[in-house]
Amino acid sequence: MGARVRVAVTGLGVRTAAGNDLAGFWRTLVEGRSTARTITSFDAGELPVGFACQVPAFDPAPYVTGKEARRMDRATLLAVCAAADALADAGGPHVPPERRAVVTGTALGGTETSEAALLGGGQPGALYVPRTMPNASAAFVSMRHDILGPSMTVSTACASGGHTVGEGLRLLRDGSADLVVAGGTEACVSPTILLAFHRCGALSQRGHEPERASRPFDAARDGFVLAEGAAFVVLERLDDAVRRGARVYAELAGYGRTSDAHHLTSPDPKGDGAERCLRQALADARLTPGDVAHVNAHGSGTVLNDVTEARVIARVFGPGQVPVTSTKSIVGHAIGAAGAIEAVVSVLTLHERLIHPTINLDVLDPECEVDVVREPRPPGAGAVVSTSFAFGGHNAGLVFTPS
Template sequence: MSGRIRVAVTGLGVRTPAGNDVKTFWSTLLDGRSTARTISSFDASGLPVGFACQVPDFDPGDYVTGKQARRMDRTTLLAVCAAADAIGDAGPTEVPPERRAVVTGTGLGGNETAESTLLGPGGPTALYVPKVMHNAAAAFVSMRHRILGPSLTVSTACASGGHAIGEGLRLLRDGSADLVVAGGAEACVSPTILLAFHRCGALSQRVAEPERASRPFDAARDGFVLAEGAAFVVLERLDDAVRRGARVYAELAGYGRTSDAHHLTTPDPDGAGAERCVRQALADARLSPADVTHVNAHGSGTPLNDVTEARVIARLAGQAPVTSIKSVIGHAIGAAGAIEAVASALTLHELLAPPTINLDAQDPLCEIDVIRRPRPIAPGAVLSNSFAFGGHNASLVFAPNT
């Protein structure tokens, strides 16, 4: 990989249904404990699907004042807390504010504010626009940490978090920044979004057993479980990280981004766009499919997406064991790719891959090695995929720090 900038992952921060810190998040994934529950934040008894994966015991009080919190949507609050933890985890840096950047991803932005205003009395307040705008999270993270370089927002549905981290990699490589805080956030567990996804046939209907509803690659899968959350990483040049003695979780070695240009909500059945995305990411990392030792799949648990992705994985990295952590934490839309990127970095750092739960009988059309219990992996490339409504594809390749 000589001749170009190598990029290290030196900080991680999460707010997820599996935990509000990286240690708890990782433990829950390895234990394979489903986080799907009956919704607690509002009365969902009248909805056809009344369960989701929500962030438990979320309290932003240690990060923002009450006045500040009233100016932020829940999506932004999740982002601010996760980003602050990632920055703290990375440790002190001498990078000047002008050379720092932030990139956030979100699919729905300030959805909680938008929905409560739409359904509630009185109409919008003076804070409505600042709370619902998609770039609010990037703005607040930059203000809190005095990030004076690029402050960007990506919105590509379920690929938003993956794209945000990939674009952070590009900022470092093209010299626009020396340190990047990148990730995604989403707070979309709401009556309108649940009903909308239900009506388009995307959600699992297993209302009698929510814990078993998210079942990627299983023959009896019937849709995803809606989730919320946030995850951020700190990226910096590997040489800089080594020089300051930082802990390096992994190298972010490659990034791919393509479009299906096929259908707004249905993947191209032959997976051509997704395959080009994976090939692009591997080529960017200067690696081959044979170098992949683990795949953190998009694995949404929807019938068409899982088959399409499995075909792509089988063609390119058929020997690699595969995990979908959505089986544990559900699908957090714009935050999903970022949460899965954190899991991928941890998998490589620990050389241990978490399981895919609820896999009772694997779909014979998904001819890949899906992990059912924690499994040690060999040092090598870890591929993380995000494939979204709109045909947006993002793939990240993480590699050992060698």
């Protein structure tokens, strides 16, 4: 195998229930503080599930004018702010506009706007289309940062955010761009979406203790906690980053993507598609399972998904052989943004040399033969793998290595 383009992660930006800035976000994760709360942004009193993980005190005013904000759904606003932070964090790389690219991901698009039209009698306003179209985030990020190269949107349910980062890697490798802003966004905490996920049996029912509701790999788990948020990374060729003296958080070394082709909402219980995805990502990174020091798992907290993922991790890496954590235990499940949020966490794990804990794990499900991190611990030497396994059987795997 010949030499290949090495890709660096040089910028990070987040908007999550754990915080509106990178430092606060990471501190909340390391301290293991749950962000699930009773919903206060609307009256959820009549809903069967009245709690979620929402971005606190979100104020887009420093980033957009009032006129601009009126053209954007909350999901787009979250994306615009997180992407701007990621670019600023990267130090504003000087790349010709036509050599810049953006890839955004979302599963549900402009939920806030759709909900308002539904509750308003089904009468869409003049801005309904630009506010709800799934590609709105990519379009607005492109316009705000003069991105004239590829501007794309991925919608693969809960794997969307992971796929955006991986597709950014491919754009750099194939020479389509010199700089890629990639990430996911979702603003899905609404009465309709809560009710819909509840009726398909996906949400936790622990309304009496929402802060303990998200409990991946725990024997008493009963579903995920819905969340909103956005996360973006800036990717560029490692040689370019070193040449301009950029801070390199980590390298993005491998990407895998497969399909279960099994069921619209349930994972293939054998986990064959997920396993192929992980092995594909490792092969793409030119690594072996023994080179991996940590897995940031999809870890949604649903009964079937956790068992299937644990089996896959045990088959690929060996039972209990690699430390595993679930970011969703703290920030909930942000659907199309989840994979991007967890990609940022994976990068920070390498950069900070610390694995954040999985909270609310009282009794490990005996069917989950994995070493789940319950207290912060440093990773061993090696790579970090981030997994995303979605409704529809979409699988994404990312491999990050130390810079």
